[in-house]
Amino acid sequence: MATRTVRWVLRYRPGQRVVHWLHAGAFFVLLITGLALIWPPLSFLAAGGLSRLLHRVAAVIFLLTPALYALLDFRGLRDLVRDSFTYTREDLEWLKGFPGYFLGRTSHLPPQGRVNAGQKIHHALTIIAYFAISGSGLALWLGKGSLGPTGLLAATLVHDLSMALMAILTVGHIYFTFVYDALPAMTTGYVSEEYARMEHALWLASIPQEPPYVIEVQEEIPEPRRVRGARAEEEAVG
């Protein structure tokens, strides 16, 4: 079997991946149990109170992820916060090219560092939404009975809007993950060198070109042409 050498680049350390998946898991539980609380077609899920309990368990995990991040990988957290709120001229250039990026092209974009402008904005909005969701959620949870009509209105408004924002951000996040094959970054921690070159050329150049930062893996060469040809032949014979 023919093989080739493929280079993979370390993108996320184990701590970062654990925090990411915990946060994502808690978020989806919150989203579904939350929808059950506010959306009539799903309200049958909420009757009985199980969804409310799940919502609160997930809320605690969701609330604690930044603290967990700080504990497991403080450098990661610090970089995340710093990068999310510092923007340069190149970021503006990148944003001008965003429509093309949204539709699958990267070649027209200026070379990017560890995170591109789109990711920065995504992270920044996620951080803001995190605080809005958590603050209003805690108010609804702990303030029950003393919020009054206006307080309840304000808290639910902020809670709903910030959650909608985060859900929409998540849709985009998943979208780009699958358009650009970025899932391995969060499962194995590595991205292909090709991905890194196309999307984060400056970052790729800035890291040491040695394990564990860059590793080489032997991979089978897929042979789609021949297989398809063979099947065509079979069909022709049959």
Added chain:
Amino acid sequence: MARLAMLIDLSRCLGCQACVIACKAGRELAPGERWVEIREVVWGRFPELRGAFVPHRCFHCAEAACVQVCPTGALYKRDGFTLVDFDRCSGCGYCVEVCPYKVPRLVDGRVSKCASCLDLVQRGEEPWCVRTCPAGALQCGTREEILAEARARVAALKDRYPEAQIYGETQMGGLGVIMVLPAPPEALGLPAQPQIPPLAIWKDGVQPLSLGALALSVLTSGIAFFIARRRHLEEKRNSQNHGE
């Protein structure tokens, strides 16, 4: 059906608790649940003391804050009453928070409040509380009938209670429970002008809007995905060919 209403004549209420028990038994309420409560109110200064029994229960507001805020549609209006679909209640407690009369409570994780005996009324019977009241303080009928009856009773009371008046004609868009009061509402522990909280924009505006925006983003990215994916693979092939 026409808009219905109930009449509570405080000048006739004896405070006997018959309606409380009838409601609890007739509606088969769970232990700890109680939809009608009789409060005893005393006003005036000794020796000029006056007293009344004030039944406290859902007032079935036309512009019901609880209905406006209930996210699942468990609370809804029909024929002038505020009904409850208990299976749809998620127990969020928003209704408890906004009711200006502090009526709904949460019992075992779901709302508990007078859901009206509309089923009985539609069969031509009377609500449990009405049919049990030994003093004729309660009545049920169309809202016009009830208002006319209330006016008549107020007129008859004016001699004994010069401050007698109707309560519920205008409050909260008009209540589904019209009360004949022997004294001004404040003296009886009732807000003269309960505030309608500014809530409609949330459930009718923000929630559909956020759900719509979310659906739209799923749709857009779903369609764009096929285009973007093809172009990305194309670009990848090109860059590989260049590299070789």
